[in-house]
Amino acid sequence: MxxxxxxxxxxxxxxxxxxxxxxxxxxxxxxxxxxxxxxxxxxxxxxxxxxxxxxxxxxxxxxxxxxxxxxxxxxxxxxxxxxxxxxxxxxxxxxxxxxxxxxxxxxxxxxxxxxxxxxxxxxxxxxxxxxxxxxxxxxxxxxxxxxxxxxxxxxxxxxxxxxxxxxxxxxxxxxxxxxxxxxxxVMSLLDPSKKMSKSAGEGHVINMSDEPEVIKKKLAKAVTGSGPGKEKSAGVANLFVLLESFADKALVEKFEKEHARDTIQYSELKTKLATAISDHFVDFRKTRKALSKxxxxxxxxxxxxxxxxxxxxxxxxxxxxxxxxxxx
Missing domain, CATH: 3.40.50.620 (HUPs)
Known part of the structure; x- marks a missing residue:
């Protein structure tokens, strides 16, 4: 060997x-x-x-x-x-x-x-x-x-x-x-100046084992705000980091273009991102539940x-x- x-x-x-x-x-x-x-x-x-x-x-x-x-x-x-x-x-x-x-x-x-x-x-x-x-x-x-x-x-x-x-x-x-x-x-959902950390509280993190509805609710509360000019704010930049990590390339490009045109709907981005993250961990959640028993x-x-x-x-x-x- x-x-x-x-x-x-x-x-x-x-x-x-x-x-x-x-x-x-x-x-x-x-x-x-x-x-x-x-x-x-x-x-x-x-x-x-x-x-x-x-x-x-x-x-x-x-x-x-x-x-x-x-x-x-x-x-x-x-x-x-x-x-x-x-x-x-x-x-x-x-x-x-x-x-x-x-x-x-x-x-x-x-x-x-x-x-x-x-x-x-x-x-x-x-x-x-x-x-x-x-x-x-x-x-x-x-x-x-x-x-x-x-x-x-x-x-x-x-x-x-x-x-x-x-x-x-x-x-x-x-x-x-x-x-x-x-x-x-990856930064905190509620305070993007800090790294995502469990010690900050549940609202700041998305756990790998979170159910789809929990992920959706957490992302709905994630801060966005506006950056100078056409720059992304820290909160928005964090959402795009997650989008690039879990969503397909076409979806990332769609929201990048909308952000550049200032037509982006963050509620839509958060919903699509929640689905992408949830789908990524479907098998993980299933296996974890079986092991936990x-x-x-x-x-x-x-x-x-x-x-x-x-x-x-x-x-x-x-x-x-x-x-x-x-x-x-």
């Missing part, structure tokens, strides 16, 4: 996936599983750095697993697992924590953003989050990690961990390449994925422990 490069990528379980997640991440996963050896991680340990309810946490993990599987990720082609089911993630994180200067972590941009966002819950996990990300990645010794431009600092952190470890304990880890994904930037099957897939992931992760951890002197 020809050599397949290894890919590692993770998503925090924080509710159902929305169409921004789909265009930004899931579509690339769908393609990568056919060309690479893929490890797709449900990052439930990372999600504990934010305030949470235990019952909701369990539901969020199940929702993410359902969304990943219903979107066509095949457990026979890709390893799909829950981070907390592979203890090596926590153990390697601790070893890396002890090799990482505190000042380096405090300079991380995302750390500064997070402590500003959740002032009442500034926990140690926020500081060491990038170290666990490095452990997540390096356990599987991947060739590349698919990321957006805003995540480059965290991957650079993983590279720094590699350099530190290799310098102190002889070469073992290779530096991981970035696999930048060119994806459309069989949670035992979903849990079994995650358990089997964790066993496969553990085999690779434990080999890495054993070598690391040997090099740092944690074996007798």
């Amino acid at each position: 020809p050599y397949k490069k290894t890919i590692l990528s993770g998503i925090q379980p924080s509710g159902k996936l929305h169409i921004g997640n789909y265009l930004g991440v899931i579509q690339s996963y769908q393609k990568l599983q056919h060309t690479h050896q893929c490890f797709f991680l449900i990052a439930d340990l990372h999600s504990l750095t934010e305030s949470f309810d235990p019952d909701q946490k369990r539901q969020d993990v199940m929702d993410l697993a359902l969304d990943l599987l219903a979107s066509g990720l095949n457990p026979k082609k890709a390893t799909i697992f829950r981070q907390s089911d592979v203890p090596a993630h926590s153990e390697l994180t601790w070893i890396f924590n002890c090799l990482t200067p505190m000042g380096q972590l405090e300079r991380m941009i995302q750390y500064k953003e997070k402590i500003a966002e959740q002032k009442s819950n500034v926990n140690a996990g926020l500081v060491t989050y990038p170290v666990m990300q490095a452990a997540d990645i390096l356990l599987y010794r991947p060739d590349a990690v698919p990321i957006g431009k805003d995540q480059e600092q965290h991957l650079e952190m993983a590279r720094q961990v590699v350099r530190t470890f290799n310098h102190r304990f002889k070469y073992y880890f290779k530096e991981v390449d970035s696999m930048f994904t060119e994806t459309p930037k 069989n949670p035992t099957k979903v849990k079994k897939i995650l358990t089997q994925g964790a066993k496969k992931a553990s085999k690779v992760a434990n080999e890495t951890l054993a070598e690391v422990k040997k090099r740092v002197g944690l074996n007798i």
Whole structure:
């Protein structure tokens, strides 16, 4: 068999996936599983750095697993697992924590953003989050990690961990390449100055699993406004991004021409867009509903994925422990 490069990528379980997640991440996963050896991680340990309810946490993990599987990720082609089911993630994180200067972590941009966002819950996990990300990645010794431009600092952190470890304990880890994904930037329906995000509230997002009527109602409330001259406002530009992503070319051209002539009816655009998005996810919704009635099957897939992931992760951890002197 020809050599397949290894890919590692993770998503925090924080509710159902929305169409921004789909265009930004899931579509690339769908393609990568056919060309690479893929490890797709449900990052439930990372999600504990934010305030949470235990019952909701369990539901969020199940929702993410359902969304990943219903979107066509095949457990026979890709390893799909829950981070907390592979203890090596926590153990390697601790070893890396002890090799990482505190000042380096405090300079991380995302750390500064997070402590500003959740002032009442500034926990140690926020500081060491990038170290666990490095452990997540390096356990599987991947060739590349698919990321957006805003995540480059965290991957650079993983590279720094590699350099530190290799310098102190002889070469073992290779530096991981970035696999930048060119994806459309999807903004909030109600505040197009911000990225589409579940944390903003249901009205701001369209979930992949939303029913047709829900999609229609959400888009009906999406802001449009007017831009300077014939330029599109941020809200209108966002609707066109979605139109280009889900509708056929002829429909996009029709509304582009109408916008240029200033004859566009946004109510019509929103209705057509709602239909296009709904139609795109027909099979997804059907598969997700079937899987949701069989949670035992979903849990079994995650358990089997964790066993496969553990085999690779434990080999890495054993070598690391040997090099740092944690074996007798």
